Amino acid sequence: MTIEETEQEIVDEFELFDDWMQKYEHLIELGKSLPIIDSKHKTEDKLIKGCQAQVWLHSELKDGKIVYTADSDAIITKGMVALMVRVLSNHTPDEILNAKLDFVDTIGLKQHLSPTRSNGLVSMIKQMKMDAFAFKVKSE
Amino acid sequence: MTIEETEQEIVDEFELFDDWMQKYEHLIELGKSLPIIDSKHKTEDKLIKGCQAQVWLHSELKDGKIVYTADSDAIITKGMVALMVRVLSNHTPDEILNAKLDFVDTIGLKQHLSPTRSNGLVSMIKQMKMDAFAFKVKSE
């Protein structure tokens, strides 16, 4: 699946929900299902500091594609992190660098991407792209 | 004349004026007529610093009464200073300390007593009273 296809899949999924409660319940479920980051990667240097919720992110290059694993101490943030990982993981650095991630807006969760320092999500996305860029540069 | 009588005299004088222009013209005249402070008293320690107009004040005790002489570099302030000297000079410390000086309000020049640091008038009146207090204490 391309990044856009996964984004569309998520949009379709969220369209099933009538209200915010179902949406958040789904997000919380996703959070629980996130492949937890290997605890050996849950270290200070993998930590993306938010003012409140913390995010850990680990990136690896496998066969030219990046595999992300991540975690957060807040479950809703973890749900959001799960969505990001699902969309971006297993893609080439170039694909990741070009991703717009408009789906967050479409499913009505844009507020989680506001730069209010309260969670590490915005910084995590930046970090995902920076890692992609680093892999790209290295492999060139 | 008591202080109140002089105040009343000034109020009567100013009642003759129809508009602010005449009032200020009179004030300017008064400023010109002020018995200028002896230049040997026009020293730093007699200076009352306003943010703009400066006032010099000298006080002497003669036969139990205080004689003030004063000056200012701004003519309107000097006119106001002249009124104060006329009202307060040649009175005993006690009389001076009790003076209310309501006439300033009555003749519509209260704005010159607003504590905006722009002229030294408010500080001058304080200084006149402080000098009176000092003479009083010394003579007791």
Next chain:
Amino acid sequence: MNATKTIDTTGIDIEKIRADFPLLSRKVNGKPLVYFDNGATAQKPNRVIEALNHYYRFDNANIHRGVHTLSREITLAYENARNTVRKHLNAANPYEIVFTKGTTDSINLVASSFAKKYISRGDEVIVSVMEHHSNILPWQQVCEERGAILKAIPINEAGELVMEEYYRLLSPKTKIVAVAHVSNTLGTINPVKEIIAAAHAKNIPVLLDGAQAVPHIKVDVQELDCDFYCFSAHKVFGPTGVGILYGKEKWLNAMPPYQVGGGTIKTVSFEKTEYADLPLKFEAGTPDISGGIGLAAALDYVNEIGLDAITEYEHGLLQYATTEIKKLKDVKIIGTAKEKAGVLSFAVEGIHPFDIGTLLDQLGVAVRTGHHCTQPLVAFYCIPGTVRVSFAFYNTKEEINIFIEGLEKAIRMLK
């Protein structure tokens, strides 16, 4: 509105009061707003908004130096505002009231100026573990610069200062004590009279961070006998951008100026500058004139309602909320001091405060979550932060019910 009716005995006419605050009728996420983030900033009554409005429409001019009418009038109004603050704190003199940018600015001013004159290598400064960063960092900064040592009064599990430890920390090396009057995270009202008396017995001055006290309880700086008192207008129903430093005349006179510039001087030359008298010496530059006017309007409003009534009414809210929240499983109240004001912080076993805040927001309930700028305190409790509910006198038991229901729902979803 049954719940509300029962507390009307304090003399708080809640419906009338709520009508004074336009923002309270806002909807958020389709729900009526329940604003429980008063500790962060309070909403403003029409009186304050109108005062700002009027200032800009009719009175705006720069103060202090102008000879023209507008400037003279607004100078008087601004000095009257200062006097309103003086009366509110019962300070002895208006020139002991310095307008600042806020509590943080006030504390930075004192830390910097006081340290220049009084703090040297090896000296000590005492704060407490429960302080807001704004009452830690300025002291940490000056201590670092001067080679002095910052000491912190510890707290017990209830969130009260351990006073025996405080007495032990007081020493001939102590140069100043700086503590919160009311803790922003715990709500604890600290025993400041005792703190001050003990410090004064050793000739040590005390600064009180009153940011969370002034909105809730009566403060009398002469009765407290504190040397410095700081608060922010925006937390006491006034505008953003302005705050107060009260300082005893003897200290303010002795301390060197902090910021310097227009307004702080008598004479300037490149050789020698003579600084102005109090309070101007500490008020460099054009002040927040509308802010001062707005703060005075806010204090007038508060005084009309009456601080005794406010304290009692809020006490009722706090007790009610505490009782209700205790009924919920897994909720632990953080801060159970005997003396508390306005604030209820809690943690929920196994749930991150951020998640609770996010779901409550969906229900229109605005609370604060996180470390509340008190990281050392939160570290003491070994939690990632708290959910903080903070009240003002316009809040109601009905709102508390909405919050409790929402909290239950959130916990169900997150477990």
Next chain:
Amino acid sequence: MNATKTIDTTGIDIEKIRADFPLLSRKVNGKPLVYFDNGATAQKPNRVIEALNHYYRFDNANIHRGVHTLSREITLAYENARNTVRKHLNAANPYEIVFTKGTTDSINLVASSFAKKYISRGDEVIVSVMEHHSNILPWQQVCEERGAILKAIPINEAGELVMEEYYRLLSPKTKIVAVAHVSNTLGTINPVKEIIAAAHAKNIPVLLDGAQAVPHIKVDVQELDCDFYCFSAHKVFGPTGVGILYGKEKWLNAMPPYQVGGGTIKTVSFEKTEYADLPLKFEAGTPDISGGIGLAAALDYVNEIGLDAITEYEHGLLQYATTEIKKLKDVKIIGTAKEKAGVLSFAVEGIHPFDIGTLLDQLGVAVRTGHHCTQPLVAFYCIPGTVRVSFAFYNTKEEINIFIEGLEKAIRMLK
């Protein structure tokens, strides 16, 4: 309104503009107000007043740390305001824009932080003789503290910097140059590009005090290549209590924080504090949120009118006033630089400025008199001060006529 009509060529629709400023229709001492004290503070358009109003009625919340909707929304709005300022100054990055309390605060911030890192015993700082006290005293203070030397670029009789002397003052010991972009007393537009180029050739950074430039001319910090730029919102039609420090990223990153407290940190403990990234590192405490919003509204308004049109229109006013005032006997214009903006200062032979200001006020004309917080400059001219007329784009030639007539009358009375 004949006089007014003739300057409409600049595209300034004066009647429409005046209607935007409620205060301009005030009467003072029974006369229509002629507000010529814009250098002290400018009046506010409805747009700004409405923005403040709206903020307090609908949007008020504390920024940056909240997870609830109000807090999130206003954080975005506040950061948008920052970006509006960035665009207005054409700064490269929003985080190079620091919100302060005003120009004086901005300069104190730079002086204090920069000095801590870069100024030591024997070093030199260059200002000029025409500076506002707010751009002298902070430097005098840090120079005294650090044993450094403050040098001042002299001026000529016209009120222009003597550039040869500036080149002579620049030395390997010079650590920073701080000059006004536009002089508040003389109106002189200083040759700042030349000043900056010469300093940069020796790797010396330059701070521009733009308090009197931003209301009148277009400022492009990247084109100027200045290292720091400061201005106050209240002089550019925005609210009191807020100002701007622009700083190049490399300097702001290198400098230690100034005020510290809530908001300036990543992590705090009693052992170690890690400071936040730009611009938060320099923004301690709750900022003047409504002030930031109001400033953005003011800049939007100014940009809608257009700075080119404003500059040209005001140039017309200045020329007209200059021509008219020259016709009066005994009046001496103070400040006759080739490049001037917005300000006309003068002295009248044998008459104290205070007296003129007092009489003009009776006529409804608000001017400023005195030293305008530039005592060294006034000392240079050996006068007790000046009468200063300062324009905004809402002023008219008709108002200048009223002023000139009033001035004639005042001189007649005082002679």
